[in-house]
Amino acid sequence: EDPPWGVCLDNLHVLPAFKGKGLGRRLFALAVEWVLEKAPGRPLYLWVFESNPDARRFYEGFGGVAASCEYNSMPGGVTASSVRYVWPDPHGLLHALAGRIGPPVKPAGGGSDSRG
16 A cells, blocks of 8 residues: 555456456456455555556556556566556446446356366
């Protein structure tokens, strides 16, 4: 948590086989629900690599506001430019996510699990 910005959502990633199937939205919604439960009234923010246009579009599509851009140190001594996306009202974000959560997610290739 960063008091001026609120609660930080760190490292929400979806494997390529699951992209475009609604899993990112579902994970994001669960994280927002957790924030609303554990830190009511606090804003939510996260960092996205500036060079990741797909992730940036994803968060902008749910009302994320690009509030700042910083260079951050990464493992291995690499520096990367990251954009801070902010949602001052996570309730509105959860509403936006809830309106776009689709059917259950299946991996690419039609895999099945043991639950039948």
